Amino acid sequence: MVLRDVRPGVRNEAAVAAVIEALRGALGDKLQTGQAFREQHTHTTTYLTRQLPDAVVFVENSDDVKAVVRACSEHGVPIIPFGTGSSLEGQVNAPSGGISIDFSRMNRILRVSPEDLDVTVEPGVTREQLNVYLRDTGLFFPIDPGANASIGGMTATRASGTNAVRYGTMKDNVLAMTVVTADGGEIATGSRAKKSSAGYDLTRLFVGSEGTLGVFTSITLRLQGIPEKIGGGVCAFPSVKAACDAVIMTIQMGIPVARIELLDEVQIRACNAYSGLSYEEKPTLFLEFHGTDQTVTLQSEQFSMIAEECGGESFRWTADAQERAKLWKARHDAYWAARALRPDLTILATDVCVPISQLADCVAATHADIVENDFLAPIVGHAGDGNFHLSILFNDKDPADVARVEAFVERLNRRALACGGTCTGEHGIGQGKMSFLEEEAGPALGLMRTIKRAVDPKNIFNPGKILRESA
Missing domain, CATH: 3.40.462.40 (FAD-linked oxidase, cap domain/gating helix)
Structure with a gap:
């Protein structure tokens, strides 16, 4: 059993060069290719071998995200979403190179509804930033992994933390989101209603997908009242x-x-x-x-x-x-x-x-x-x-x-x-845990592969994570 599968993926140097050229023209200095930037956007808290992206794009809005996805989709170049880099199983490594999308500048809190106990944020907002912002409302967001992780990263890994025994995990606290899909379009999943029977639960599909199905541009969260x-x-x-x-x-x-x-x-x-x-x-x-x-x-x-x-x-x-x-x-x-x-x-x-x-x-x-x-x-x-x-x-x-x-x-x-x-x-x-997922999921892994291929036919979203590319 291979526990730490960090083999390099297939690279297309000409495609990578074409994407970098296109994005430099479209996004200017939001795109960085320096060695230091690339090194900062691999793992930080795991012993897995560093695998650097070819470039980093500091997106500032959903249009920037769409531009990156469209360019990468056209040329078949990988996209690796990056929040704060606190993930522990190599989720932000780039085994096939590609473009790291850094969300640190997409850190706006878009809307708070105290009456409905919910909030909508951009994916770069961190949990500590959110709770400081909410302090005067009498509300708080209860999910607290050890790191000051981004909401996008927490959603992508289905994070939890010390409060989960009472307040649940991210799957229980994400109500809706907007996602840029493989064709460069943007979809909305879920709603602010507390329950729904309308169609497939796409929100839960994306929560925990570790960046392999799409890129989040906004996330609506359930809030709690600060206890007396x-x-x-x-x-x-x-x-x-x-x-x-x-x-x-x-x-x-x-x-x-x-x-x-x-x-x-x-x-x-x-x-x-x-x-x-x-x-x-x-x-x-x-x-x-x-x-x-x-x-x-x-x-x-x-x-x-x-x-x-x-x-x-x-x-x-x-x-x-x-x-x-x-x-x-x-x-x-x-x-x-x-x-x-x-x-x-x-x-x-x-x-x-x-x-x-x-x-x-x-x-x-x-x-x-x-x-x-x-x-x-x-x-x-x-x-x-x-x-x-x-x-x-x-x-x-x-x-x-x-x-x-x-x-x-x-x-x-x-x-x-x-x-x-x-x-x-x-x-x-x-x-780091692909081998164990294969053992745990059994035949259900085939359905996961079917979903991945249907949603991401060119395998541009965080390839080499969750599912082995060679299988």
């Missing part, structure tokens, strides 16, 4: 399994926890050192509850009883905004904290997701695998929805170490699939 009361806390446990058992009981009892995050003892050690914390180095849950004074207090008391039953230590609780901000900043910095454990090593970040009933057994088996094989691989996860992540530190210059790590990743993914889970809960497939 927010409380959070920390609870340590004697083992990873005990912590996971507490998560399972919390979810199965219907306690509406907003966040419930698992950090194993290695990740806690990393966070203590990186973020200036002083937690005991044991498997730990970070939690947050949203509601009123009464409901938040009740939920925290209910969890305290569950934690005690599962062997947890005293639940350290706070409603202080600064303390909570410090806690969740440390959680969002978990990746960088893990890197800091051994700056001389490379990190492979990966994730799987399993049914909540299987979480304790799957995480415990993975933890045992790490210990048995003497890996440095902190575990952190959105435990409330069965999604957990590993940051595996290794020497990427040592073929034996690379082989050990890839064998471990293969075992991890097969363990999740055997539990009825998936090879990725939120990182996406990109280049």
Whole structure:
């Protein structure tokens, strides 16, 4: 099984040159071909080999996007959408070269409707930018992957984050979008209505497509009211399994926890050192509850009883905004904290997701695998929805170490699939998990290929991602 399939794709130098010439004439200095620009538009947080685009276009509106798509469609040249570059499975690599479309200048918030709890944004808007803009409305957008990702990138990878256990993932929070398709035209999917039975659900088709079916030009999102009361806390446990058992009981009892995050003892050690914390180095849950004074207090008391039953230590609780901000900043910095454990090593970040009933057994088996094989691989996860992540530190210059790590990743993914889970809960497939998607999807992969060929007959949209080109 090829885990990290980064083979170069087929290139057509004459076609690339023709597209660059056409776009330079149409878009001027919005197009850049310098080495530094091209290097900045490959991956940033994965150990996959860098594969540079031939040029970068800094689009400013949908007309710019259409111009790029039409030129690339005419000559059969790849298009690679680029948000902030925080994807983890090589989604922004360019195995066949082509044109990287940078959306950082398409960062306008087009419309907010507080009465309808929705907003329409351009794809370059970041989640932090959006929530700063919304602050005075009493609303917020709840999806929060660790990075300050763009809304376009989050939509493309079907992102989630620490709030997903209560507010869902991007698939639950994208109402509609506009998309430039392979012929250079623009379509609208969905509407601002809260439900619809009108035709195929094209919005859900594009959410999670990782740039392989079209290019987003606007996205309409569902918003939430800022809770009256927010409380959070920390609870340590004697083992990873005990912590996971507490998560399972919390979810199965219907306690509406907003966040419930698992950090194993290695990740806690990393966070203590990186973020200036002083937690005991044991498997730990970070939690947050949203509601009123009464409901938040009740939920925290209910969890305290569950934690005690599962062997947890005293639940350290706070409603202080600064303390909570410090806690969740440390959680969002978990990746960088893990890197800091051994700056001389490379990190492979990966994730799987399993049914909540299987979480304790799957995480415990993975933890045992790490210990048995003497890996440095902190575990952190959105435990409330069965999604957990590993940051595996290794020497990427040592073929034996690379082989050990890839064998471990293969075992991890097969363990999740055997539990009825998936090879990725939120990182996406990109280049890194195509083999596992083939195993997970089985015959359904053929239908995915049929859709891809129908929507993108020249294979210009992010080729070499999700589906192997050679198959």
